Amino acid sequence: xxxxxxxxxxxxxxxxxxxxxxxxxxxxxxxxxxxxxxxxxxxxxxxxxxxxxxxxxxxxxxxxxxxxxxxxxxxxxxxxxxxxxxxxxxxxxxxxxxxxxxxxxxxxxxxxxxxxxxxxxxxxxxxxxxxxxxxxxxxxxxxxxxxxxxxxxxxxxxxxxxxxxxxxxxxxxxxxxxxxxxxxxxxxx
Numbered sequence: 001x002x003x004x005x006x007x008x009x010x011x012x013x014x015x016x017x018x019x020x021x022x023x024x025x026x027x028x029x030x031x032x033x034x035x036x037x038x039x040x041x042x043x044x045x046x047x048x049x050x051x052x053x054x055x056x057x058x059x060x061x062x063x064x065x066x067x068x069x070x071x072x073x074x075x076x077x078x079x080x081x082x083x084x085x086x087x088x089x090x091x092x093x094x095x096x097x098x099x100x101x102x103x104x105x106x107x108x109x110x111x112x113x114x115x116x117x118x119x120x121x122x123x124x125x126x127x128x129x130x131x132x133x134x135x136x137x138x139x140x141x142x143x144x145x146x147x148x149x150x151x152x153x154x155x156x157x158x159x160x161x162x163x164x165x166x167x168x169x170x171x172x173x174x175x176x177x178x179x180x181x182x183x184x185x186x187x188x189x
Contacts, residue, residue: 004127005048007087008184009117009149010039011135012053014157015177017075019136022057024067026074032156034178040084041181048126051075051089052116052133052143058091059099068093088124090116112142117149134180137162141170152180 013019016039018030039049051072057063072089079086092109109115117133120126133144136157144151145168153170154177155163163173174180 004125006046006130007048007050007120007124007126007132008042008181009050009052009120009131009133009144010177011111011133011137011140011157012051012075012089014136014159015134015140015154016051019157022060022062023071024057024063026071029071029074029078031078032176034176036079036082036084038178038181039079039086040082041185043084045185047131047184048087048124049085050087050120050124050126051091052111052120052140053089053091054111054139055091055093056095056098056110058093059095059103061100065093088120090120092116111137112139112146114143114147117143117147132180132184134177138166138168141166141168144170152183154180 010016016035020028042049055068058065058068076086094103094105094107094110096106128148131149132152133140133149134152136154136159141151141153151170153173156176172183174183
């Protein structure tokens, strides 16, 4: 039986790519400077990199799930062209109060619930104890804490506004994904 892999779970919008509201088209994808290189460095260090993202735009009818999958494939392709790779992507298309059936529902996958991380652990043979959750919202930090990972809060995306509202203290705060990856790779955590 092989050892379980450590992972870096990444929020998508505001952490890996610019958060420009509900992205509904591939031409809206803009990577945060240094993000692709950060993913590459994490890959080279042996971490699995997994996107964990709430995508309530599906529930709200702002984009179809097949367009979400197309956007995801393009993100994967762009990271690959930069020398890195995303090992998996998990999205919650639900919203507890807004939207249409079957997406309007309370679920265990919507952050801050740790359902997507738990699913990734099962499907990708990952361990949570040596893993990290990185994001720009308090819900990302809460998700990581609930799942048992270390957490890194980034000031990109909604980070500067959200930092004042953090309910849970992250293990580290970084200006962006590149700085978060440096902190993880320096091993001082």
